[in-house]
Amino acid sequence: MNIVIIGLGTGGFAAHLYAKRACRDAKVIIVDRKEFNLFHPCGLPFILDKTLDAGKLEHMLNLKGTEVLQSHECLKIIPDANEVLIQQVGTDKRRRIPYDRLIIATGSTASIPPIDGIRPLLGKSIFTLHCTDDAKKIIAKEKKHILIVGAGPIGLESAAGLRKTCKVTVVEALSNVFPRSLDTDMAKMIEEYLVTKGVMFHFGKLLSKILSESDSLVGVKIGEEEIRCDTILLSCGARVDLKMFSDAGLLIGDHGLKVNSRMQTNHKNIYAVGDIVETKIIGSEQKLPSRLATLAYAQGKAAGINSVGGDAFYHETNMAFASMIGDLEVASVGMTSKVADDSGYSVIAVKVRSTDIPEWAICDEKKHDITLKIIIDKTTLQVLGCQSVGIGAAAKVNVVAAAIASGLTADKLADVELAYCPSISNLPDVLSVACETAVRRARLS
Amino acid sequence: MNIVIIGLGTGGFAAHLYAKRACRDAKVIIVDRKEFNLFHPCGLPFILDKTLDAGKLEHMLNLKGTEVLQSHECLKIIPDANEVLIQQVGTDKRRRIPYDRLIIATGSTASIPPIDGIRPLLGKSIFTLHCTDDAKKIIAKEKKHILIVGAGPIGLESAAGLRKTCKVTVVEALSNVFPRSLDTDMAKMIEEYLVTKGVMFHFGKLLSKILSESDSLVGVKIGEEEIRCDTILLSCGARVDLKMFSDAGLLIGDHGLKVNSRMQTNHKNIYAVGDIVETKIIGSEQKLPSRLATLAYAQGKAAGINSVGGDAFYHETNMAFASMIGDLEVASVGMTSKVADDSGYSVIAVKVRSTDIPEWAICDEKKHDITLKIIIDKTTLQVLGCQSVGIGAAAKVNVVAAAIASGLTADKLADVELAYCPSISNLPDVLSVACETAVRRARLS
Incomplete structure (x- = not known):
């Protein structure tokens, strides 16, 4: 074969x-x-603030007996x-x-908006982030103000890193960050966090014009507004x-x-x-x-x-997603409220905020909050999705991933005993509380 | 009512x-x-090395409309x-x-072995750890060598803290640490970790005699062996x-x-x-x-x-368990191999070791390993239990808790997409790899 x-x-x-x-x-x-053989694009944004070493993203594999052209x-x-x-x-x-x-x-490959003036500046003051070479160029470029187009993982992880060394503005065509993974209220938490770090946002707007003077980038128009900037990172999707x-x-x-x-x-x-x-x-x-x-x-x-003649199936994706924005962890799985609504479910969504370990176990006043939103169907109590922000977000979302895969309803998920130790987790867990509240609301409504 | x-x-x-x-x-x-109202016994061991403040474990609740005698x-x-x-x-x-x-x-309450000589020394040089007062007494006691009886969570969490200030020996009647939650091979990891921290162990042995001189504790006999010690912590179960x-x-x-x-x-x-x-x-x-x-x-x-006339059920426990031993996280859920075996399953157990994030994403040479063991039934691929050691252990075990609750078989659990970001998690996840390996082994055998 x-x-x-x-x-x-x-x-x-x-x-x-x-x-x-x-x-x-x-x-x-x-x-x-x-x-070379393998490359890890998910690591690219973490090169920008030198959290990761560029050399580590590319490597050769030992694929014995396989011909690699x-x-x-x-x-x-x-x-x-x-x-x-x-x-x-x-x-x-x-x-x-x-x-x-x-x-x-x-x-x-990285998507490039069809706007005049982009192509001549590509690799000079306008960049995509698709390979380590891109990352190296962005690092090498002298920049005071970078405009990032797109508030997905690449855009925001880059924003969180770059804001340490230059002014950062993010432009997103849709109405919130991580539009594919988060509801607006959860997305707002990430946005607000980045705003406190000095990042500026423009939502619902498209890049409409490149402004240059003697072949140098000096700014852009987004909608009718002009923004001065010397560098652009295009992270507006893949092509x-x-x-x-x-x-x-x-x-x-x-x-x-x-x-x-x-x-x-x-x-x-x-x-x-x-x-x-x-x-x-x-x-x-x-x-x-x-x-x-x-x-x-x-x-x-x-x-x-x-x-090779085996029998394996891939039916649907659960959209399991995680991202690290500065020191803020964010994760989601399943449908957003909007996708669930569009798919005909009667959506009950409940958001709960808690500390990652019990309040009483937090000694050094270093409080880690975690916010979790669960999305269920009112009639069947089917778990449709989950979104979480805070340390441990991915871990919570992974439990919901298993629940979605198995059809475990929210009332049963609320009853699952989760491992508890006061220096690791909370009792009750924020996931159990959210599920329980959602079930109660479904039954009352 | x-x-x-x-x-x-x-x-x-x-x-x-x-x-x-x-x-x-x-x-x-x-x-x-x-x-007072509520008390958190799970926090007690963390008081001993002052990770936690004793005052935080006891508090009053605002139980409006309820009479608390x-x-x-x-x-x-x-x-x-x-x-x-x-x-x-x-x-x-x-x-x-x-x-x-x-x-x-x-x-x-804390169990006290029926051995002559214990009771007169209780609260002086022999202690249990059941309330904050116990913890305060243990901290106040001048001690060079403490003998801890029992290698459950209280015993081991205490050992991890106390070893910083005195010599620690742990005696356990059964053959490994956390005998109720871990198989011997997984337990060995915790034991070895504590041994590198200076803790000594004696397994399969019972405290047989208290040795005292002029009303002061000078040592114990465990089996036929004599151990000199000036303090004892009894953490050998509850009564x-x-x-x-x-x-x-x-x-x-x-x-x-x-x-x-x-x-x-x-x-x-x-x-x-x-x-x-x-x-x-x-x-x-x-x-x-x-x-x-x-x-x-x-x-x-x-x-x-x-x-109050409602209709709620509690059928069985999944034994979800977590503990923090120094900086080593340990967690488990479901049956140990032995319990599964005794219950008539044909057990396939697979242990996988991995880094918590991808090898290539580890920049500062600070490597976090996680080891995960999955226990499944050979015939049905039912997930019976999971044990894990390392940062993130509880998070892995919680995913398995959901799988056990829903009857998600190991082949399906292996296919669940888990949230991935190189600074948070690994792809493939150690849980997926363990499940997949176990399923392959079940099908081959």
């Missing part, structure tokens, strides 16, 4: 790992554009011949390689190039390549995983582009196993 | 809270021996008359108070006095008062919760005395709701 994997990101890596694990003798060829890209997929046409980057060396099964895991796939006759949905729950495209020998595929949020009717490493890993796992 | 609650510990407090919440007009009388104890339960006989502590003032529903939450209950005709099991899943004793108007009742471990055939605050809280909740 010849497996060809295009792209060695999280999805391609997982596909390889699980294909080889399920079938040690599978012959795998990986085609990848990079000059580094610095190669795929130009064309030829399903009828079960072949791909590849080319060595920077050369015109092309060749066709055959496959029994093809796994596409080409990922995404996927689907042309090669549609040329090959693969079906494309509104949010990416269409795959079934075995991660198969409409061509049964071709699988696709990660950023390029369209995924459904668990329990909802909402589809979205897949943009999380966890998701790429899980999809790669399923595709890898299936490519 | 007159509710009488005997005992204002975690169980009694929860019973009151939920009774009043379910029925605001319920008339509640609480009879409690203490001079402080410094009172119950002498007798008279089920036929629906009355209890109570007495003011230190006086001979007795009276009978009537109840419609009685909730017994009298808790436990409950069930005589009053059997006198009242309440049924007693091997491990405490017998209750049904509504927390009712054989007298339908009498409920019992917490340390005094016998509880079953979820999924097992094993009953045990209830000794965890989480459990007392959950049982108190059920009894409180039911006492």
